[in-house]
């Protein structure tokens with residue numbers, strides 16, 4: 161949302177941290193309205209009304225946001241009605257059908273009914289769905305080191321594997337490859353489990369690689385450092401190596417720390433335009449850092465990720481380096497349920513049958529599911545604006561949106577299929593082949 165001011169952005173963060181704080185949310189809505197973002201203001205006010213259906217300030221704000229005349233009589237102490245606004249360029253003034261035209265021009269009783277109704281049954285059930293709690297999934301923070309010299313480290317977070325819905329196989333692999341030896345070094349040594357090197361996650365975009373890495377950090381009570389290799393690379397000779405070293409040094413200072421290296425394919429020789437020289441040195445620097453002489457990497461756990469594993473430099477895939485791979489596929493049913501639940505948590509919804517929604521969203525990525533919830537909200541919002549009656553987001557909106565969202569992972573599978581079939585060296589893509597076969601995509 162590039163049109164939103166920094167003030168609004170920080171208000172959004174505050175509201176996300178305290179989703180039930182009605183005055184705070186109304187303040188945000190007020191700011192949005194002030195900047196002419198009336199649809200966004202309506203959306204926020206609708207959520208506020210859901211938490212506090214009778215709030216006079218919220219009602220007044222909703223009317224203004226919807227471009228309706230202010231209510232005639234304001235109770236003292238409530239948010240003062242604003243000065244009458246210039247008539248807005250808008251659809252014909254919404255009229256409330258068969259209401260005896262109250263002086264306010266808006267049928268509050270109906271709107272309130274609508275809102276009040278939605279409060280108890282947010283979700284309905286049909287058929288067996290898992291009973292995942294409304295987990296506090298953290299939004300994907302994604303490190304954004306705008307300044308290449310200051311690498312950001314998050315203190316130990318609260319997201320753990322329990323927040324990762326479904327994906328049991330992945331959790332088991334992580335447990336065996338990473339977590340158990342980490343929690344129990346003695347046992348790890350007994351089984352000769354080396355903690356050198358790291359794990360390379362790969363798969364289509366938006367399916368949870370970053371999220372899983374963050375959850376692993378939470379699981380270990382470790383800090384989390386997310387670095388995109390593209391931010392490490394620098395056109396000046398020697399700077400990329402220096403940056404790479406700095407990244408590892410920062411992680412070491414913060415140990416225990418999960419160092420998440422995203423987009424490691426950027427180091428791949430195939431992609432490099434400075435193939436000779438620059439990039440080679442950077443790869444070598446990374447190898448040196450991974451080897452961590454003299455136990456330097458004690459407490460530093462490297463997780464790497466890529467959408468294009470076939471572009472990853474083979475030197476990085478050798479034993480002791482990023483030698484183990486983990487395929488992260490589109491979310492399975494329990495994962496989809498967790499993701500949908502998360503994205504609907506703060507929206508005004510009524511009678512949503514998650515089980516049904518999970519069934520019709522197969523193959524959608526986490527990012528697609530977020531988009532689905534967004535466009536369902538838009539439908540309900542547009543409707544509310546059109547009719548002047550605030551209504552909740554319902555199954556019809558969600559199913560309608562589901563029909564329109566196409567799996568964004570299709571192109572990825574199209575290219576991955578060829579690689580898996582014709583370049584499956586060392587069985588690296590066995591897992592992917594098995595999935596494609598199961599999906600009849602081979």
Ligand SMILES: Nc1ncnc2c1ncn2[C@@H]1O[C@H](COP(=O)(O)OP(=O)(O)OP(=O)(O)O)[C@@H](O)[C@H]1O
Nearest residue numbers: 300324325365366367368369370371495498526527
């Ligand atoms: N199993 C899951 N349980 C709960 N949420 C999930 C799960 N999988 C993915 N998500 C959600 O899906 C969103 C997208 O995931 P994420 O950003 O981690 O994908 P990614 O694989 O890193 O994507 P990219 O390749 O674009 O970097 C996240 O916001 C996350 O909250």
Ligand SMILES: [Mg+2]
Nearest residue numbers: 369370371422
């Ligand atoms: Mg990611």
